[in-house]
Amino acid sequence: MKRLLILGAGTGGCMIANKMRKQLPPSEWEITVIDKSRNHYYQPGLIFLPFKLYGYTDEKGNVRDTTDFIPAGVGFVEAEIQRIDHANHRVETSAGSHEYDRLVIALGCHIEPEDIPGLTDGYGKNVFYFYTYPSALDLQRAVDDFDGGRFVLDIAETPIKCPVAPIEFACLANYYFTMKGIRDRVQIAMITPMESVFTKPICSTIMGDILRERNIEVIPNFSLAEVDSDKGTISSYDGHQEHFDMLVAIPPNVGPAVLDESGLGDGNGYCVTHPKSLQATRGEDIFVLGDCTNVATSKAGSVAHFEAGIVAENLLRSIRGEPLIDGFDGHSNCFIETGFNKAHLIDFNYTQQPVPGTLPLPMVGPFSLLKETHLNHLGKLLFRWYYWNLLLHDRLSGPMELFLPTRMSTLGKDPSYLNRKAA
Ligand SMILES: Cc1cc2nc3c(=O)[nH]c(=O)nc-3n(C[C@H](O)[C@H](O)[C@H](O)COP(=O)(O)OP(=O)(O)OC[C@H]3O[C@@H](n4cnc5c(N)ncnc54)[C@H](O)[C@@H]3O)c2cc1C
Structure with a gap:
């Protein structure tokens, strides 16, 4: 055997x-x-x-x-x-x-919060995370009590799981504080070690605009070196400092x-x-x-x-005993929640940036790429059912693979988009 x-x-x-x-x-x-x-x-x-x-x-x-x-x-x-x-x-x-x-x-x-000096000191007081269930529940209680001030989301370093999760989190914070009626008292900032909010340049510009439209401050090129929870400050390796009333950190992922x-x-x-x-x-x-x-x-x-x-x-x-195939092209796709019951959707691989189009059916959708829609949001909510009932059991192989192919398909996508954007 x-x-x-x-x-x-x-x-x-x-x-x-x-x-x-x-x-x-x-x-x-x-x-x-x-x-x-x-x-x-x-x-x-x-x-x-x-x-x-x-x-x-x-x-x-x-x-x-x-x-x-x-x-x-x-x-x-x-x-x-x-x-x-x-x-x-x-x-x-x-x-x-x-x-x-x-x-x-x-x-x-x-996550390894201990890797950043001071990050764990104020945990549960004015420092929180959300990348695990216990920490997200602690944050839930704190967000409930939060009545105003500087609400800072900080990505300590990259890579992280689900690189769009910080964008979604910031947008949902905006949505939540708006619904709670205290948005005018909350200053939301997203601090990242990257040059911009996402790795793919054009998508990054679009996501950056979405954050700015929601009055979310974006501070790039900030690699987290230290947290002082008593003073309510974070410092970067090159000596910059930012103040927070509540810090939601994405600790180093390892x-x-x-x-x-x-x-x-x-x-x-x-x-x-x-x-x-x-x-x-x-x-x-x-x-x-x-x-x-x-x-x-x-x-x-x-x-x-x-x-x-x-x-x-x-x-x-x-x-x-056969030769291996060099078959993986880096294919990735993700809904991006933007709040107010809407979401974006992106599909890309090692070499191709996200462009507009439709998924999973070319021309039909129902989901729209690089566009904020209610249907995309519905897709995000349906994803949990799909995860538990189809994905983990591998019930998507066979004919279903036509709709979600392993290698990224360009059918139904607008290839001229990147040239137009670059011009
Ligand atoms: C906030 C957040 C939002 C996300 N949103 C999305 C999304 O919208 N869409 C999306 O596609 N992905 C999303 N993801 C990412 C997605 O959940 C992960 O990429 C995916 O679960 C990775 O699967 P995996 O099998 O590699 O690891 P995991 O599912 O994490 O499984 C790893 C397993 O290894 C076990 N393990 C680890 N070390 C040991 C050890 N030494 N001994 C024994 N067992 C061990 C663990 O117990 C665990 O069960 C999100 C992630 C986060 C944190």
Whole structure:
């Protein structure tokens, strides 16, 4: 019996477990998933939770038992992964060691607030986060009590999970304080280490305009060095200081330490991964997907979904001894909530910037790219049902792939847009 081991039962791990159980005969391949937790959180809900929007008031509906998504015929082990011994094809865990013939790593990434001096000192008083469920619930209580002042959202450093989440958070803060009737007493600022609010230049200009229209101040090129919660200030490495009454920080995001400790990581816990084949560059029987890769695209569930198609294909090729395909193009898409029941939508890859058009059906939609619509907002809200019921179970393969192809499609998109914008 051969063994496929999948590390991590988050978005990427569940999808690949479902895909591979359909592809590999149970009489020949044993498949086991290992994760330290049985709780699977719906992370896109974290932007709504602090503001109690659209029914997102607590964990209800946003956390499920991981084993609900592990298909029949796949084993689940609840254990902490402590070392990947790739020379000997073995993984050491808190519950013993497991040997493998092929390994998939989908261990995600997480926040490390302790990496910034002073960031944890004022936690729960005037400093908050929202990238985990407990912290988003703490922030919810604080936002409820907030009566005015400078409300600062600070991205400590990049990369972060879901790079559009800060834009959405700032827009939803604007929406929330407006509905609460205190917007004139709240000064919202978004502080980022990047040159602008997003990585893709034209989309970044559009998103920057959206923030400015909502009277949200954007402060670029600010890399967070230190927080003084007593004085209510944050300082950058080049000596700039900003004041806050409430700080909502996005602490440094890092990959799991076990990847660095096992010689597979890039020093920040991200697995050094071939950007197109998704094979680990330091282990030929290892494939990687989701937030723990170091590939230069967004850390998003949509990316893990598109990567899963390539990882599955290359696992099968590697088992058959065939050459791998360089199939992953960096495809990513994301709804961007802008408040007042509207959202934008973007679709892009390693080389192509977001342009206007429609998704998933060319010319038909119903969702509009690079445009703020109520239907896009509805799509964002429907995404949770789609995540729990279709995505994690891999019920989107086959004919459904025509609508959401692994490789980005240019059908229904306006290719002349970028030239016009650049002119
Ligand atoms: C605020 C926010 C908003 C977001 N919004 C969107 C959105 O709108 N659209 C979108 O596409 N994406 C969004 N995302 C991103 C999306 O949730 C992630 O990209 C996706 O879940 C990544 O999947 P993954 O499998 O790589 O990691 P995860 O789903 O995080 O899973 C990693 C798993 O590995 C396990 N693990 C880690 N280390 C160990 C260890 N040492 N031992 C054992 N187990 C371990 C963890 O317990 C976890 O279960 C958002 C994220 C955040 C934080």
